[in-house]
Amino acid sequence: MPELPEVETIARGLARAITGKTIEAVDVTLPRVVLPSAARLKRVLPGERIAGVGRRGKFAVIELDSGRALVIHLRMTGRLIVQPPGATGPYPYTNVRLRFSDGSHLCFADARTFGRMRLVEPGEAWADGIGDEPLEPAFTAERFGAILRGRPTPIKPFLLDQRRIAGVGNIYACEALWEAQVRPTAPAGSLSAARRARLHASLVGVLRKAVDLGGSSIDDYVDAEGMEGGFQGELSIYGRDGEACARCGGTVVRTVMAGRGTWWCRRCQRR
DNA sequence: AGGCGTACCTGAGGGC
DNA sequence: TGCCCTCAGGTACGCC
Numbered sequence: 001m002p003e004l005p006e007v008e009t010i011a012r013g014l015a016r017a018i019t020g021k022t023i024e025a026v027d028v029t030l031p032r033v034v035l036p037s038a039a040r041l042k043r044v045l046p047g048e049r050i051a052g053v054g055r056r057g058k059f060a061v062i063e064l065d066s067g068r069a070l071v072i073h074l075r076m077t078g079r080l081i082v083q084p085p086g087a088t089g090p091y092p093y094t095n096v097r098l099r100f101s102d103g104s105h106l107c108f109a110d111a112r113t114f115g116r117m118r119l120v121e122p123g124e125a126w127a128d129g130i131g132d133e134p135l136e137p138a139f140t141a142e143r144f145g146a147i148l149r150g151r152p153t154p155i156k157p158f159l160l161d162q163r164r165i166a167g168v169g170n171i172y173a174c175e176a177l178w179e180a181q182v183r184p185t186a187p188a189g190s191l192s193a194a195r196r197a198r199l200h201a202s203l204v205g206v207l208r209k210a211v212d213l214g215g216s217s218i219d220d221y222v223d224a225e226g227m228e229g230g231f232q233g234e235l236s237i238y239g240r241d242g243e244a245c246a247r248c249g250g251t252v253v254r255t256v257m258a259g260r261g262t263w264w265c266r267r268c269q270r271r
Numbered sequence: 272a273g274g275c276g277t278a279c280c281t282g283a284g285g286g287c
Numbered sequence: 288t289g290c291c292c293t294c295a296g297g298t299a300c301g302c303c
Contacts, residue, residue: 003296058297075297077281093281112280114297153273162298169296218296219283238296259276261294 002074003058004134004167005210006221006229010080011060013224014106015053017082018062021100022049030095033110035118044068044119045098057130057166067122072108077220078115081107091226111220131164134207139165141200148188148196155191156184157258159203168203171216171238174263176203178237181247183269184255184262195271209234237263 002010023045028038049065060080062070072080081091085103096108096117108117120126132139132147147164148155159165159173168176177184179202182195191199215221215229218239222228236246241254241263250267 006296073297075279076295110280111282112295114279114281157274160297171296216296221296258274260297 002078002215002221003169003172004055004207005172005213005231006215006223007055007058007060007074007167008211009215009223009229010074011053011055014060014062014080014082017224018050018100018104018106019052020050021102021104022047023098024101025099027090027097027099028095029090029097030113033095033108033113033116035116041096041117041119056127057133057162058169059127059130069120069126071118071120071126073116074110075112075114075116077112078108078110079220079222080224081109081222081226082224083107129163131162131166134165134167134204135211139204141197144200144203145193145196148191151188153188154185154257155182155188155199156262157260158188160258160260165203167207170260170262171218171235172203172206172210174238175206175236178247178264178269179206181269181271183271184257184264186271237265239263 026042026045028034028041031038034041051063051065054061054063058073060072083091083105087105090097091107091109093109093111094107095110095113098106151158156173156177159168160170176199180195180199182199210216210231213230214223216231216235217228218232237252240252243252245252245265245268248265248268250265252263252265255262
């Protein structure tokens with residue numbers, strides 16, 4: 001489900017909604033989705049105050065006053081939903097619920113149960129091996145070129161590799177490649193400087209615009225208040241197999257690369 | 272090293 | 288209606 005723009009939107013909403021609240025209790029209805037253990041969360045979290053909420057790649061990071069953090073990956077269908085005091089029951093498919101002292105709740109809900117919530121101790125290096133943040137100033141076209149250099153992997157699955165660039169998922173990889181007119185199968189290291197620069201600009205641009213619009217809601221994604229995003233209406237290529245390409249009129253195809261659906265136009269994404 | 276298939280799960284939607 | 292198949296925004300693992 002959520003990629004960088006969706007997780008960023010959720011994190012911003014959570015930061016507004018729960019910063020400063022104190023955790024009173026933790027309910028874990030599906031223990032296998034929490035690390036290191038449900039018992040540890042239930043023992044440690046009560047009394048903790050929320051210091052802030054951020055994002056790293058596709059991880060939402062709930063920072064606590066003690067320096068601990070709750071690091072959450074939503075995988076495909078995970079949701080983080082804030083409920084006001086007096087909510088009639090947990091949000092559907094809630095696996096973990098934080099109860100705050102003011103009567104409000106944070107529900108970690110996930111129908112497919114792939115998502116995970118991990119308690120991290122102060123100073124614990126949980127983000128080792130995660131790649132560049134594409135919306136940081138340091139992620140320049142030159143830096144992008146250095147990341148791609150010499151890589152034979154096709155550019156599309158390469159963009160999905162979280163060890164290289166963090167936060168890009170299937171939707172925005174397809175959209176950026178389409179916008180830059182780059183063929184998904186092109187070896188990453190084979191792109192000319194001009195096409196690299198174009199792809200860099202498209203990737204950063206599409207992510208930034210999606211953040212501005214609050215992400216893409218296709219099947220499941222909603223923000224921390226349960227609201228849908230606004231970018232799904234802006235999608236040019238994702239999910240449009242059989243339709244005419246919005247740029248050249250060619251037919252959009254869906255192929256499979258590294259097990260993922262890949263939407264592109266054979267006519268105008270030629271190299 | 273890195274590519275590939277598979278596994279993890281549930282739900283939605285299409286074909287018949 | 289309902290059964291069966293495929294597909295889904297992600298990643299970890301084992302196997303070449």
